[in-house]
Amino acid sequence: MQQALRKRILVTGGAGFIGSHLCERLLEFGHDVLCVDNFFTGTRDNVLHLLDNPHFELLRHDVTFPLYVEVDEIYNLACPASPVHYQRDPVQTTKTSVHGAINMLGLAKRLRAKILQASTSEVYGDPEVHPQPEAYWGRVNTVGPRACYDEGKRCAETLFFDYHRQHGLRIKVARIFNTYGPRMQPNDGRVVSNFIVQALRDEPITLYGDGRQTRSFCYVDDLVEGLIRLMATTDDVTGPVNLGNPQEFTICELAMQVLAETGTGSELIHEPLPEDDPRQRQPDIRLARELLDWQPRVALAQGLAHTVRYFRERTGA
């Protein structure tokens, strides 16, 4: 890549699951990457293989505090994403989304930098509209246990659009649907990693509720491609844009696929459904297709195969 095209790019939450894949891809494109993370759910291990790269820098920092650095673009991913982790310290979760967004928007404003927000399908809550298009305003319980995440992310979207309208900031808002792949932590608590780890340890697979609730699972490489394409759009494109895989599965079907892929015979057991657990989730990705010429390429079986291989190597199972 020519020097002129080399950008300095900040990835907050860069030592997390999605962030580490994004850092890797941006380095492959020839950019300088500054990864900022407080290691709440991410780890140095996720970016260990990048530390020798002279174009990569890792900074331990909490985005709820101001950050003064010089960059051209910002991907704001800092925030725990698993219900188990974001409910562990719910006040910190809201602070991360809201104060973190204000600080990163203030940074983008000073630098006139382009900034992308990792928003979420959780802004749709437990939806009455299916599949969910961007125009749907959502159904979120403001006082439930998921609200720290859902409302924090909704407020962050508000801040992004107000900085855009009030200060002319160049913003991009991606609404990410369930994403999975290598580098999820074994104790992450989300369904794909839980099921794979349980299957590989020959432990029972924990279905919450009757297992008939649905999710649509996007492989991380597809998602990262979508984020990079969104950042590259012209300034008039702000989003929000849904990014996710529209193929929808019940949680029971996911369990069967994981058993097939691992070749193990774990039994399925039922545990209580967490409060406010959304019943169904499927992205309407027409906008992403049109604006980004993007759609997921990796089918669930293929993505699960990569992910199972990763967990096998990691756990020696």
Ligand code: NAD
């Ligand atoms: P993750 O938990 O692996 O990554 C989040 C990263 O942010 C971690 O490295 C964590 O240490 C860091 N972090 C948390 N609080 C921070 C703070 N205050 N300051 C600095 N760093 C902090 O989760 P992920 O799945 O990689 O999610 C990345 C982003 O994408 C999150 O913003 C999440 O809300 C969003 N998202 C993810 C999914 C998904 O299915 N994976 C779906 C929707 C949205």
Ligand code: UDP
């Ligand atoms: N900020 C930051 N880095 C910068 C510029 C700003 O972290 O390079 C933070 C700063 O803490 C500020 C916040 O971003 O409180 C919002 O900045 P903005 O300029 O919008 O507001 P103000 O400075 O007026 O509070």
Ligand code: UDP
């Ligand atoms: N889930 C489950 N067993 C688990 C973990 C999760 O049945 O061990 C269910 C959970 O109740 C939800 C779905 O799987 O209906 C997806 O959960 P996850 O925590 O991965 O993400 P989110 O609910 O935020 O989409």
